[in-house]
Amino acid sequence: MITCSAPGKVYLFGEHAVVYGEPAVCCAVDIRTRVSVGPADSVTISSSLGTTGIDFETHPYVSAVVERFREITSLEGVSIRIVSEIPVGSGLGSSAAVTIATIKALDTLLGTGLELDDIARMGHEVEQRIQGAASQTDTYVCTMGGVVMIPQRKGLDLIDCGLVIGNTNIFSSTKELVANVAELNESFPEVIGPVLSSIGMMSTVGEDLVNSKDYVSVGKLMNINQGLLDAIGVGCAELSSFTYAARNNGAYGAKITGAGGGGCMVAIAPRERVDDVAAAIAAAGGEVVVTEATDIGVREESR
Template sequence: MAQAPAKAILSGEHSVVYGAPALALAVNCYAQARVQSIESAELVLQLTDLDRCFRYNWPEVIKRAEDAESRYQRFLLGNCPITEVLVGTDDLYLFAIAALIKDLSLNHCPGILLQLRSDIPVGSGMGSSAATVAAMLIGVAKLIGVELTQQRLYQLTHHAERLQHGRSSGIDPAVCCYGGLIHFSDGVIDPRSLEFGDGWFLLDSGKPAVTTGVGVEQVRKNFAGSDIWDEFSQITGKMATALREMNQGQLIKQIRLNHRLLCRIGVVPDPIQQLVADIEQAGGAAKVSGAGAVAGDQAGLILVYHPQLSESSLSHLALQPLKVDCLGAWVQNADSVDDLSCDGANDDY
């Protein structure tokens, strides 16, 4: 069994796509992959959360991956929306497995049963797709006798993540693979101290009406050449300093400034802006932690910081204490089974 954690961004949403630095950490909510060998020379994929099961021969896996890559290239040329790159619920996973096979130069692929499940809310901005892919890749690699380094696992996960989000910065795969608190800039992963004090909480505002990929593209159209990303960079730098010095006042100030920048680029719906205003009125700070939303009333994950929460008037909110995962993606020994029945195979194209 393999697993990888979710992520929360402290500072640098969207700006990280344009090379600005970001601070993010892994949280204790997980995607899991159970990988087993089977006698038949095929891939059996079970998406447990969706109650779906698929069977493929290996040439079919490779062909599906090539088709997905072709659609992604059309997206880059402006001839295909990001929402049409992955046409099946299984496309992302087939692409990632095919990339692993190619990377390892495998001439013969064994029979594999792959069962995927996740406790990470889909579309919440917590990196559910990256975590699932990372857990799957490290599990499959282990089954065939290969130990992937954190860096190689990150690279393979990021390679697949492009198809999900269009122009992925790589921060989701970085956090899911490495765990802990990281500073991320232009693909450079810099682990940081985990001593960041109390008063951190997460709040799920609900699944956004549009995907992360759609949001990223909308922001790109409006702000790709803007100097607003320099403002994001300055805030991330000051956040890093405030964390190092455990300066509560500066942390509150920088999170509030970050929130206002996210409002300016249009990824904070009006109801979420009101929610953040209420938290600020109570003495805290909050911001979307992820892509947010360019449409609808919900924005996924909200990061809340309030060192004196017990004395505030926020008891009506379903706040969850932020708990950090320090391990990143990891795998135990794989199991083996002799046979498997799979009803409804290949019925979700």
Template sequence: MVSKKPICIIMCEAWTRFLDLGGWADTWFAKYGFIFNIAIRPGVLVQIKIYKRNGRKERVCITAESYGQTYLLDPDIPSYKNQDIALLEAALEIMKVPKDLYLEINIYSEMPKGAGTGTSAAVTTALIGALDRLTYGRLAPHEVAERAHKVETEILKLQCGIQDQLCSVFGGINFIEMTDYPRSIVSQIALPKEIFWELERRLLLFYLGNAHSSSEIHQLVIKRLEDSGADNPILQGLRKCACDAKDALYEGQLKKFGKIMIKNNELQRALHPQLISTKADQIFKLAQEFKAYGWDVNGAGGNGGSVTIFCSPDDSTKRKLIDVVEKMGGGIQYIPTNIPRDCLRVWQAKF
């Protein structure tokens, strides 16, 4: 029987992200690229209660608290049949859970499912970061990101860029140079406090009311980019947006930064008109009416997911915009965020 008191409790917190400029240029078919993104809370929190197994048949119990689901898993015999837990099974497999331990794993996030904010990558990095504490040695943040990326691309054979995993472990505001997929250099953008605070105050995240999902549209875009090669003019434009965004922030040019957001959004539209949904465009129209500086869809776009708005400096106007957008209905909701400056957080809970 499992003892009532765990040997220890391991915690790990990883970040989600928004405002990914240069997206689509972090993929295998892009080969190289520049990406700008910002880590945010709400992130993903993983808690592992560790017990001696003491002859118990089960080895891992995972509870996805946000969705009210619990699963019993054997790390040595992953099935990969259930898409809801395939990422978790692959993370357990790659981390080699000690056979003499029984784990109770709880995964929690306040980010809506399918928001297009890299939540699945944050789940994987947080789980790998916590599981790393069970064995000798420690993974550096970039090594956690590399393993999380391998989970999706090598074990599960999924289409996957590199930016989500990197942002989830490094936190802050990031400029990523992908030198040769999947190799990359991550530079954190250090800004004056006033600029950082303005971004944190004025960048608004809106969930569109339904989950983003890979679709036929995304497959068409991937095929088009694969056929046209790494120097496709739209990919080149997206790369330039990431570089220009970095430069604008270093210069303190916030209006310029907002215009770059809009340009990035229109380049995604040029990949395929349906990457920018009707709901997203309705919100962008309202944002323009409320004199917002910029807007952009998060992630790969398409039906569902979320958008980021860079609102005007006036705080009351910001609150009016939030109110009007939420009154659109259809499940649209404002999600309060802040920008964590820490790397992946891993620690042992204190009794």
């Protein structure tokens, strides 16, 4: 049995706009998905979602990874077991983490010798196939770890303050949210185009602020980014309520992370205010995860 793991992620800036080629800044976080693989006669995929064979309804990302390996190896059967700390369909990159950890586990089992860049590229192809339109952000950051600026693939300084996540526990499908934004953009291109460009500008302006650890200014930009995410229709009442709760209780800034429409928000906060921010989000009805940035990307855990 070989076990590999990959981290979840939060966006400081730029989700959705990055699908249109705008820059984004994304940060790997210390909650992980673990995928164990071993030889078997047929394909079995087991996770909290159920136990299946190749099945594009229940396990689309993992099924697509298996099909991709069948193109480059003589793979027939394999047993795949997924255990994840990352809530599913939550904006924390659960699809990227399961995809990348499965690729690394199969690469290790089958001896295909993929480099990290190959793993990130294959992961992106899988997300594009299943999601319809997908940026390289989630799969790249979850492969490499750390804080990454996309599309430059540039590593920024690791975030050195508290990260507090508030989960609405409202399931959201990234595929659907990306399609909704595309529809809005088709209806009002003159209005939505500039909003997407402004979202991209957050990363351009924010890059130096992240590297100089000016989290007061990073937080202000995150708050502006949140307003623009609301403008493109990916907010919801719970996400707004949690972001205001965080901001009113010591956070530098707070916004949706990932696709939105439900899922999670993220606040950055001084470490001494993390407990206050967490309590305020919980009082507003959120399920809280306190975490940290991590520079550990995909890795083998055991064999």
